[in-house]
Amino acid sequence: MQKCEVCKSNFSWKELLLSIWSSYKPVECKNCGKKHTISFASKFFVSFLIIVPAVIFGLLIAPDMGLTKPMTFGIIVMIAFIISLILPFFVKYEVKPKTEKA
Template identity: 85%
Template sequence: MQKCEVCKNKFSWKELLLSIWSSYKPVKCSNCGKRHTISFASKFIVSFLIVVPAVIFGLLIAPGMGLTKTVTFGIIVMIAFIISMILPFFVRYEIKPKTNKA
C-alpha cells in the first residue's frame, strides 16, 4: 500500500479508493499534511483495468451467452466495481513540485 513520500505514513485503503472514485482527488497525509496526486502511469492502469475487461465481456462474452443488454450492463458495472476494490493496492501517488507562476 502507498506511503507518504515525506513521513512514510501509510495511506488507508479507504482513502485511496475514495480518491480513485472521486476522479483522482489528491490524497492528503494525515500525519504531515502533504498532498499526493495520482501518477500518470497509475491513471492509465486504472483506466485499462476498468475498460478492457468491460469491453471484452460486453462485446465478446455476453453476446455468446445470449445475455440481454440490461443484464450485460449490470454485470459490467459489477466487474468494474470489483476491480476498483483492488486498485488501491496498485496505484501510486506522488508529490508534485510547486511551480511558480510569475
Template identity: 25%
Template structure:
C-alpha cells in the same frame, strides 16, 4: 502507500476514494503533505474500463441488453477494488 515525509500509511479506503472521485489528491493526516496520482494510475483506470466493457459484452453477448451493462458495472467495481494495491503517487512540492 506511505508518506515520504513522515512514513505514515494511507488507508486503503482513502486511496480507493481518491480513485473513485476522479483522481483527487491525497493529503497526509500527520504532516499535511499532498500527493497526486501519477499518469500510470489514469492509464490503469482507463484499461480497467476497457477490459470490463470488453469482457462483460463477450461473456454476456447472448443475454438481454441489460445483463452486459450490469456485468460491466459489477466487473468494474470488483477490479477497481484491486487498484489501490498497485497505484503510484508523487508528492507535490
C-alpha cells in the same frame, strides 16, 4: 500500499479507493498534510484495468451468453466496482510538484 513520500506514514485502502472513485482526487497525508496525486502511469493503468475487462465482457462474453443490454451493463458496472477494490494496492501516488507561484 502507498506511503507518504514525506513522512512515510501509510495511506489507508479506503482513502485511496475514495480518491480513485472521485476521479483521482488528491489524497492528503493524515500525518503531515502533504497532498499526493495519482501518477500519470497509474491513471492509465486504472483505466486500462477497468476498460479492458469491460470491453471483453461486453463484446465477447455477454453476447455469447445471450445477455440483454441492461444485464450486460449491470454486470460491467459490477466488474468495474470489484476491480476498483483492488486498485489501491497497485496505484502510485506522488507529491505534486509545485507549479503555482508561491
